[in-house]
Amino acid sequence: MIIRRLEENDETTTFDCGDAALNNFLKRYAWINQEKISIGVTYVAVDEPASRHIFGYFTLAAGGAPHDVFPAKFVRGLPRYDLPLILLARLAVHQTHAGRGIGHALMSEVFRISLQLAEVVGCRWIIADAYRDRIGWYQKYGFLPVVGASEKGPQRMFLDLRTLRKTPL
Amino acid sequence: MPVAHRKKRNAPPAEKRVRNAKFQADLAPAEERALRALKQDLQLRSNTDFLIDAVALFRWAVAERRAGRQIISETKSGERRVLVLPRLERVAPELQLPWVEIEWTERELQSLVELATAPEPAPPTPALIRAMQGLPK
Numbered sequence: 001m002i003i004r005r006l007e008e009n010d011e012t013t014t015f016d017c018g019d020a021a022l023n024n025f026l027k028r029y030a031w032i033n034q035e036k037i038s039i040g041v042t043y044v045a046v047d048e049p050a051s052r053h054i055f056g057y058f059t060l061a062a063g064g065a066p067h068d069v070f071p072a073k074f075v076r077g078l079p080r081y082d083l084p085l086i087l088l089a090r091l092a093v094h095q096t097h098a099g100r101g102i103g104h105a106l107m108s109e110v111f112r113i114s115l116q117l118a119e120v121v122g123c124r125w126i127i128a129d130a131y132r133d134r135i136g137w138y139q140k141y142g143f144l145p146v147v148g149a150s151e152k153g154p155q156r157m158f159l160d161l162r163t164l165r166k167t168p169l
Numbered sequence: 170m171p172v173a174h175r176k177k178r179n180a181p182p183a184e185k186r187v188r189n190a191k192f193q194a195d196l197a198p199a200e201e202r203a204l205r206a207l208k209q210d211l212q213l214r215s216n217t218d219f220l221i222d223a224v225a226l227f228r229w230a231v232a233e234r235r236a237g238r239q240i241i242s243e244t245k246s247g248e249r250r251v252l253v254l255p256r257l258e259r260v261a262p263e264l265q266l267p268w269v270e271i272e273w274t275e276r277e278l279q280s281l282v283e284l285a286t287a288p289e290p291a292p293p294t295p296a297l298i299r300a301m302q303g304l305p306k
Contacts, residue, residue, distance in 0.1 A: 040269070041267065062268045063268065063269050064271065065271070065281055066273075087269065104296070104305065116258060125284075140294060141296050141297045142294045142296075144284055144291065146284065147277070148274050148275070148279065150274070158284045158285075160284070160285065160290040167298050169301060
């Protein structure tokens with residue numbers, strides 16, 4: 001299995017993770033968001049580079065947190081721009097491939113890309129918007145809940161990239 | 170003579186003439202030895218020729234990586250090695266994420282500040298360690 005960027009001819013219509021919103025996003029918006037309006041990049045897990053059948057996917061974007069909410073000591077010397085972070089907007093696995101460690105492999109790739117990005121453009125944290133019934137899965141990877149989100153929407157989760165760097169390789 | 174005088178006036182001013190750029194580099198002895206060895210291997214006589222060829226090679230590598238292609242060396246038996254040069258990765262399209270506006274509630278921002286400014290980050294969990302090491306779950 002390999003993980004690569006979504007391509008135009010990938011079979012998005014047959015993807016079914018059991019959640020209509022996540023299926024619909026991949027079918028209708030992922031490619032447009034990536035190539036036309038540039039608001040997110042989707043990575044897909046496939047059997048081999050040329051394969052079009054998608055086992056799972058995740059979508060990343062860059063975002064920020066306002067500079068002025070942080071203590072002066074923390075942002076001393078930094079330009080007055082939003083502090084950059086990586087947004088893990090979506091992550092889903094095809095139902096028929098669930099339980100095979102594809103989510104784990106996708107998360108592994110999220111970490112790899114995040115560290116590369118941090119080195120190249122600088123960013124400090126990963127923020128994920130998790131379904132409330134999947135909070136435990138994110139916590140398993142060290143994500144911590146960000147308190148204060150609306151009870152109806154997803155739970156925002158936080159992972160410090162320093163934690164990734166502390167990992168023995 | 171008037172004609173000669175006109176020619177002189179039409180010549181470009183000295184400061185506008187195109188000049189070749191000059192480079193000076195401070196190299197450690199080991200780097201200098203490597204440079205000499207490369208020049209010898211490639212039968213290049215001057216540093217200028219070396220720089221021109223090096224720039225051409227680098228330009229090609231940047232263009233390939235910018236187009237999303239990887240640079241791979243392959244042995245006759247099919248063993249492959251991928252060139253990963255951190256500076257080159259800066260132009261890789263897979264490393265360019267679009268910027269989106271994130272909506273935060275005030276309470277979320279307060280919580281984010283608490284998490285982000287912790288003197289020590291949370292220790293990595295076993296699942297995170299396995300993911301980072303490329304091991305299965």
